[in-house]
Amino acid sequence: MSHDYVHVDRQGRLVFPAQIAARYGLKPGARLKVDQGPNSILLLRPTSHLARVYIEPTTCCNLECSACIRNVWHEPQGKMSEATFGRILEGLRDLHPTPLVFFGGFGEPLTHPDIFSMVREAKKLGAVVELITNGTLLDKDASQGLLELELDTLWVSVDGSADCGHAGAGSAAELEGVLDNLRQLQRRKIELSLKNPEIGLAFVVMAGNAAEFPELLRWALRQRIKKLSVSNLLPHTPELKGQILYQRRLDNIDYGAEVELPRLDVDERTLKLIQAVLREDAVPRFEELASQRMRDCCPFAQKGSISVRWDGVVSPCLALLHAHESYLGDRRRRIEAYSVGSLDERSLKEIWEDPGYVSLRSRLQEFDFSPCSWCNSCDFPDGNQEDCFGSPAPACGGCLWAQGFIRCP
Secondary structure, eight states, X not given: OOOOOOEEOTTSOEEOOHHHHHHTTOOTXXXXXXXXXXXXXXXXXXXXXXXXXEEOOBSOOSOOOTTOGGGGXXXXXXXXXXXXXXXXXXXXXXXXXXXXXXXXXXXXXXXXXXXXXXXXXXXXXXXXXXXEEOSTTOOHHHHHHHHHHTOSEEEEEOOOXXXXXXTTTOOHHHHHHHHHHHHHHHHHXXXXXXXXXXXXXXXXXXXXXXXXXXXXXXXXXXXXXXXXXXXXXXXXXXXXXXXXXXXXXXXXXSOOEEEEOOOOOXXXXXXXXXXXXXXXXXXXXXXOOSOOOOSSOOHHHHTTEEEEOTTSEEESSGGXXXXXXXXETTEEEEEOOOOSEETTTSOHHHHHTXXXXXXXXXXXHHTOOOOTTTOOOSXXXXXXXXXXXXXXXXXXXTOSTTTTSSOOO
């Protein structure tokens, strides 16, 4: 294993290799937050560095999944125009190094008629490009197109065949069709001696499909798929509340202890040991890390990301692209969309450097919001406009992404 090193100069300053400094935005004047461990430190990416751009090509989808957030929207569906995407490209050209581009959001990207040209243009800029799909449209032609475009990572949402997966019904035949599409793509990569796109599986775990994940994991390993992202379900309806698997953690998020564990064999004996730790609301640690924060940490701010809606409206995260309803425990919450600007009015760089947005990113890194996600005892958690600490919109104390319950690739 190779390692990169920093050194301390005669003035006591840390000096980083140039490629690391560029990758993480370590420019003169940048301010980095430090997390301290017993024998190490972790420097968090400066909030001034834009490293990832989420692009929502469309809110249209060829499926009608019962767990989808689109079921509680009250807005028309839309597709990103050529002009809007052109303004994104102009913004990306002004940024150095070029941020990672992720085509996703709350629709199926492969339903957009121009998605392949969008990927092509982003790749021309030298960007690392990722895309997420439900996999049902990933036929031979689509797979060949993504291979030719040298897409870096293809994420596929695979939520199992239980009555909560794709298309609401989530039949076993439909799931098998998606997996067969992936088999064909992996086979074609081998035939062409290609490494990309790397395949990742995104799995939303819930009561109805948790038992299916072990077999999915075994299937992925057989197909040489090594990236899997597992998220909890964000319930948008009263019926979906019964599907969540984190109610006890939501009520008691104060972890009782940290248990440092050595390297272990994986067998029935050691699994019982780990289960015993988890049952007592303790946190198992398998290696010493400076930071293993599982709560009070905005993942979108940590990634240095920004999100662009299909119509050019820009938000700090995917969760605030659209107004929607969801449940925090038994409470229904109305989450209002939050915009930091529009590409119809300003460039991507101008929006990113706006003083108000700079201040918001600083607040997100400090995460000095009221603890709505586990307190949940007054009326403030019913929305995201304010909290009992007096935080202005968006008040993120009830955000389940920031508590590690919900995850996005």
